Amino acid sequence: MRHLETYTQLLEKKTKIVPFIHIFNTLPKTVDYRIVEWMIENWGDIVKKSPYGFSYYNAEKGWDFTIDKSLRLSDHWNFYSRATMDQIHCKINISFKNNEYWTLARYNEKEDIYDEIMSYPYNYSKENEKKVADIKHKYKQDNFDYSELNKNLNMLKTYLNDNDLYVKVLYYNYGKFIEELYGKVDRLKGVKLSFHDEYNEKHTFNHTKFTKSEMFFYDSSNNLLYHKKRNQKIDN
Numbered sequence: 001m002r003h004l005e006t007y008t009q010l011l012e013k014k015t016k017i018v019p020f021i022h023i024f025n026t027l028p029k030t031v032d033y034r035i036v037e038w039m040i041e042n043w044g045d046i047v048k049k050s051p052y053g054f055s056y057y058n059a060e061k062g063w064d065f066t067i068d069k070s071l072r073l074s075d076h077w078n079f080y081s082r083a084t085m086d087q088i089h090c091k092i093n094i095s096f097k098n099n100e101y102w103t104l105a106r107y108n109e110k111e112d113i114y115d116e117i118m119s120y121p122y123n124y125s126k127e128n129e130k131k132v133a134d135i136k137h138k139y140k141q142d143n144f145d146y147s148e149l150n151k152n153l154n155m156l157k158t159y160l161n162d163n164d165l166y167v168k169v170l171y172y173n174y175g176k177f178i179e180e181l182y183g184k185v186d187r188l189k190g191v192k193l194s195f196h197d198e199y200n201e202k203h204t205f206n207h208t209k210f211t212k213s214e215m216f217f218y219d220s221s222n223n224l225l226y227h228k229k230r231n232q233k234i235d236n
Contacts, residue, residue: 028054028075031102032120033131035073038104040135043071050074055090063089068109075102075122077114092116152226153190153234156217159225160185166222167195169205170214172230185217190233 026049027036048057059070076099077092092105092114101121105114159165165185171178181203183195191211194204205213215228228234 026054027056028102029129029132030122030124031073031132032123033128033135035102035104035118035120036132037135038118039073066107066109068107070107071104071117072107072114073102073104075099077103077105090114094119153188156188156226156234159217159219160188164220165225166218166220167193168216168218169193169195169203171205171209172212172214188234 044058048059048061049055050057050061053074053076055072055074055076057070057072059067061067061070061072072090074090077090077096078088079090079098080086080088091112092103093111094103094116096103096119101119103119104117106117107114156165165188167183167185169181171181181195181197183197183203185193185195186202187194192204192206193210193215194202196202211231211233213228214230215226216224217226217228218224226234
């Protein structure tokens, strides 16, 4: 399947860089290229920047909670929060000097401490800046035409027109899982979907209900064509 093979190859490559596109411009130039390289390969698909400074997380984070095994990149640790002023936050298992080193670490909930993965001092060199640029170029290009990924909706419609498009919907409301549905697609737009399930019952997901749902689109051979996450439209 030409569409599926191309899409799968592109998606595999792009998922490693997409989360970082919007933060590369905010990531301080002093971050060592080896940290950036590690983040792209291992960070996952979520990047959260602290509103208070240059700290980055791969999961939701609050003053009063930290998710076990979540990651943090920062140049400051072992500090009192603005919110409580009586509790040390982001404790780390190494001797650390703030505002001189960038450290990647993973949270250990049992010990209530971050375990260091790697640390490098601020790197102001032109060589480092060039290597970071090279990393970005490697993952953003690599002989793939990423403009193809903006044709998701059109690609799915080709299967729909051939009477060959199916969907599995995981519907959530206020963050709570409600139901799972599966059926053959009748109609698909950017924020509208209708399909019939195995009992020939029609289901319509429109606007808010559409974006709240996680959707998996398949062909008639059950090959995954596209995965739409919650709070996301399908790119035109």
